Amino acid sequence: MITKEREDYLKAIYHLQKDESPVRTTTIAREMGVKPASVTGAIQRMAEHGFLDYQERKGVTLTEEGRRIALEVIRHHRLIELYLIEALGYSWDEVHDEAERLEHAVSPLFIERIAAALGHPTIDPHGAPIPTADGEIPPLSRDKLSEAKPGTVGTIARVNDQDPELLRYLADMDIRPGMQVTVLEVKPFGGPVHIQVNDATHAVGLQAAENIYLKASDD
Ligand SMILES: [Zn+2]
Incomplete structure (x- = not known):
């Protein structure tokens, strides 16, 4: 089962994988502000569910399913940020924390309606690419x-x-x-x-x- 906590793990690992692969559990702990021991427990259970591959003492990599979920959450996040600015008059410094909460809550229909209302945008307010509904995403400038x-x-x-x-x-x-x-x-x-x-x-x-x-x- 996918929970808000698991979505946050997958999203964090997706981002961290660009600098480190496999991603060490200590890196995940630092990124998420939790204790390494609780990371190990969480990722072992997520590995059992097929969201990631976990090699002891090495770290984790996302499976195809894990990557798909991470990109879906990132799509939600970036579309919500843009919608808050375009439709609700938020400023660009106000939207991230709001999107962190809402990204887990919206339904597929809701997010596709937002995408359509915004004209299917490809870039979020901070310049990051928005993954497509099929999980395609152009590379990020580094x-x-x-x-x-x-x-x-x-x-x-x-x-x-x-x-x-x-x-x-x-x-x-x-x-x-x-x-x-x-x-x-x-x-x-x-x-x-x-x-x-x-x-x-x-x-x-x-x-x-x-x-x-x-x-x-x-x-
Ligand atoms: Zn954000």
Whole structure:
């Protein structure tokens, strides 16, 4: 049986698998803010249900079924975030926590109605791709602004959506996904990244720059 807790595990493992595969239980525990012992218990039961493969001392990988469920929850999350902004007037820093709750509760019909009402969007408000109903998802940009070289020209692909304060900081500078950006200067020793967006220049703090992802222009 799939529960809210299991959906959260599958979603977390789906994201963590991009950096580490198999994903160690200690990594999952850190990500989810729970004790490693409770992670082991939960994933053993989920392995019995066929949602993931668990190798002791190595870690877990999602099965096809586990991946399907993770992408379904991510589809819910991203569509709900967009709907809250487009239809209910939320700002982009208010929607993540709301979507964390609602993503588990909505029915397939409800989510397809939302998708249709929004014109079947492919990108969420923070620039992340929305998985299709068939579980297709384009690759995520992994190029951090903090690691960009001066002279890089591209667009802001996405920003991490989990910290409302960061999102307000970016909104104040009018930095959003889809915008053209030129990297002017990267200060050493944790200093800011200087960028140009439209006609304005900004010094973006390193901590913020680590949460902004670029798509470099093809040249
Ligand atoms: Zn979110």
